[in-house]
Amino acid sequence: MKKKSILSLLLALCLVLSLGGAALASGEMAVSYVMDEAGLLPAEEAQALESRAEQIAQNYGCAPYILTVADFRDYEDTYDIFEAGMNLYERWDLGYGTEKNGLLLILSMAERDYALVTYGSVTHRAFTDYGQDYLIDQFLDNFRNDDWAGGFRDYLDTGAWLLEQAKNGVPYDVDTAPKGFNPLIVVIPLVLALVVCLVLTGQMKTANRKTGAGDYIIQNGTDLRVVQDIFTHRTVSRQVIEQNNSGGGGGTTINSRGFSGKSGKF
Amino acid sequence: MATQVTNYQCPACTGPLHYDGASGKLECEYCGSAYDVAEMEKRYAGKEAAAAAQAAAEEAAELGEDQGEYTAGGESWDPEGMKAYSCPSCGAELVCDETTAATSCPYCGNPSILPGQFTRMQKPDYVLPFKLDKKAAEDALRNYYKGKKLLPKAFTAENHIREIKGVYVPFWLYDGEADADVSYAATRVFTTTRGNERITTTEHYQVRRAGTVRFEKIPVDASSKMPDEHMDSIEPFDYSELKPLSTAYLPGYLADKYDEDAEKCAQRADQRAKTTALNEMNRSVGGYATCIPVRENVRLRRGAVKYALMPVWMLSTQWKGQNFLFAMNGQTGKLIGDLPISRGRLLGWFAGVSLPLMAVLYLLLGG
Numbered sequence: 001m002k003k004k005s006i007l008s009l010l011l012a013l014c015l016v017l018s019l020g021g022a023a024l025a026s027g028e029m030a031v032s033y034v035m036d037e038a039g040l041l042p043a044e045e046a047q048a049l050e051s052r053a054e055q056i057a058q059n060y061g062c063a064p065y066i067l068t069v070a071d072f073r074d075y076e077d078t079y080d081i082f083e084a085g086m087n088l089y090e091r092w093d094l095g096y097g098t099e100k101n102g103l104l105l106i107l108s109m110a111e112r113d114y115a116l117v118t119y120g121s122v123t124h125r126a127f128t129d130y131g132q133d134y135l136i137d138q139f140l141d142n143f144r145n146d147d148w149a150g151g152f153r154d155y156l157d158t159g160a161w162l163l164e165q166a167k168n169g170v171p172y173d174v175d176t177a178p179k180g181f182n183p184l185i186v187v188i189p190l191v192l193a194l195v196v197c198l199v200l201t202g203q204m205k206t207a208n209r210k211t212g213a214g215d216y217i218i219q220n221g222t223d224l225r226v227v228q229d230i231f232t233h234r235t236v237s238r239q240v241i242e243q244n245n246s247g248g249g250g251g252t253t254i255n256s257r258g259f260s261g262k263s264g265k266f
Numbered sequence: 267m268a269t270q271v272t273n274y275q276c277p278a279c280t281g282p283l284h285y286d287g288a289s290g291k292l293e294c295e296y297c298g299s300a301y302d303v304a305e306m307e308k309r310y311a312g313k314e315a316a317a318a319a320q321a322a323a324e325e326a327a328e329l330g331e332d333q334g335e336y337t338a339g340g341e342s343w344d345p346e347g348m349k350a351y352s353c354p355s356c357g358a359e360l361v362c363d364e365t366t367a368a369t370s371c372p373y374c375g376n377p378s379i380l381p382g383q384f385t386r387m388q389k390p391d392y393v394l395p396f397k398l399d400k401k402a403a404e405d406a407l408r409n410y411y412k413g414k415k416l417l418p419k420a421f422t423a424e425n426h427i428r429e430i431k432g433v434y435v436p437f438w439l440y441d442g443e444a445d446a447d448v449s450y451a452a453t454r455v456f457t458t459t460r461g462n463e464r465i466t467t468t469e470h471y472q473v474r475r476a477g478t479v480r481f482e483k484i485p486v487d488a489s490s491k492m493p494d495e496h497m498d499s500i501e502p503f504d505y506s507e508l509k510p511l512s513t514a515y516l517p518g519y520l521a522d523k524y525d526e527d528a529e530k531c532a533q534r535a536d537q538r539a540k541t542t543a544l545n546e547m548n549r550s551v552g553g554y555a556t557c558i559p560v561r562e563n564v565r566l567r568r569g570a571v572k573y574a575l576m577p578v579w580m581l582s583t584q585w586k587g588q589n590f591l592f593a594m595n596g597q598t599g600k601l602i603g604d605l606p607i608s609r610g611r612l613l614g615w616f617a618g619v620s621l622p623l624m625a626v627l628y629l630l631l632g633g
Binding site: 182184185186188189190192193194196197200201203204205206207208209210211212213214215216217218221222223224225226227228229230231232233234235236237238239240241 | 413414415416417447452459462463464465466467468469470471472473474475476477478479480481482483484485493494495496498499501502535537538539541542545546550591593602603604605606607612615616617619620621623624627628631
């Protein structure tokens with residue numbers, strides 16, 4: 001426990017004194033946006049990401065942070081990386097302005113965990129649950145291929161785009177997101193056209209062999225001698241109904257500590 | 267000298283008579299007189315009997331001679347299955363298939379009957395007289411083209427009726443019974459939701475249906491010259507108008523005797539009876555989500571077989587060097603036949619249906 005506190009404090013000190021530390025809005029403590037404790041990024045790449053993050057913070061009033069660590073459990077006494085992210089966000093006093101708007105992306109390399117933690121009303125408006133899923137989709141494939149710099153660039157670029165959408169009054173959400181192409185748009189008309197053409201073709205081919213003789217059954221000519229319906233057994237299957245976790249109606253799910261976000265493996 | 271060929275002549279003017287389906291009488295083309303079938307049957311009974319007797323006698327004579335030689339009566343038995351007769355009206359030689367029972371003289375146009383054809387082989391039990399005439403068949407064909415969206419535009423204008431003939435086609439009519447015994451594996455499915463679980467209960471049943479289906483007069487055409495598809499497709503005929511055979515119904519039309527025997531054709535009737543018996547059993551099973559036959563057993567009992575002549579108008583047209591054959595039920599007017607398909611129109615319909623629908627769905631469902 002003592003070791004964890006010391007590590008955490010040291011990291012906080014690093015953040016404050018780091019070269020790339022951005023001067024936040026008036027009176028804000030200078031904090032680095034990119035904290036590459038796991039050593040995944042070359043210095044120049046880290047610097048480029050730092051500059052881009054600072055630019056986003058200035059433009060949108062929402063600070064995007066990147067934190068890579070060997071194992072998040074070295075920093076916080078929890079097995080939940082999302083909880084660790086919330087604790088660090090609060091402890092390090094991250095965020096932009098008085099409302100502390102910001103988002104933190106943590107990569108923990110020990111078990112390849114990630115967490116996206118968002119905070120503040122500006123952030124929550126831009127990063128809806130649906131938007132968070134979209135953001136995660138953008139960077140997760142890079143991280144799965146160990147493309148760290150590419151994944152972080154996608155994180156910052158997509159984050160900036162989501163903030164821009166919110167700034168323009170149309171946050172990216174279930175109802176406003178452009179929908180993917182629906183294959184039914186093509187399949188239904190093709191099937192219907194095929195049916196119509198088959199019917200029309202059938203009108204042209206009317207000479208066919210008869211296979212039945214229904215017209216020649218004499219009146220009341222069907223006598224059923226045996227009509228048996230015997231119940232043999234019963235089978236029961238159970239299926240769990242999958243809950244739709246995307247929120248369905250849209251919006252942002254915020255917990256009791258004022259955070260939102262998601263976590264998982266990469 | 268007696269001849270195998272007879273023709274019905276008008277008692278008033280000796281002009282040739284033909285059977286008119288609309289009036290149901292024998293009519294004279296020249297003086298317009300009309301005669302009841304029964305009346306003419308009576309008048310010509312002796313003449314027909316003589317023709318039949320002559321045919322029998324000549325056939326007996328033929329048996330004693332080598333095939334291919336002319337008979338003493340001047341009528342021939344051709345090795346390739348053709349027969350030659352003398353036209354009783356103009357004396358010209360009529361060369362016909364050996365199955366021909368009624369025809370017209372190509373020289374004088376007189377309708378001619380060969381009664382001997384129905385005595386040497388089995389005599390038909392029934393004849394179903396024509397009710398619709400040649401003009402009705404032509405009109406039916408023209409109407410048949412209407413509303414055919416895929417018919418090439420030029421077809422209607424450019425194709426010409428090459429031949430149209432009214433034919434009494436020989437049919438076997440089969441009576442019989444089919445005993446069917448079918449077992450099915452069937453299920454009923456109920457679905458309920460409890461909490462976050464969907465519970466599906468499937469009840470399994472062993473279903474059995476057994477019974478007898480009785481058929482009367484399943485028709486199978488007995489002429490190898492007639493395409494089975496065409497003859498099947500103009501069914502059904504209204505059997506209530508079947509008449510006992512009288513050659514008085516034949517003048518003006520062609521008629522063939524059968525060249526496929528009842529035993530050979532019975533297989534098709536059996537197959538149709540079997541399929542229908544199974545369908546009847548299937549129809550009696552209801553109320554299940556699934557019902558799969560696991561055992562089927564059908565036993566057929568053949569009954570009486572009747573031989574009948576059915577009225578069919580055969581029309582053939584030609585377009586771009588291809589022949590198109592149509593058949594019309596001479597009693598009910600049902601006309602069938604395959605038509606050419608315009609590839610351009612087919613593609614046009616496919617695109618015309620699919621593309622606007624895609625546009626509408628795109629607007630409704632979003633892209």
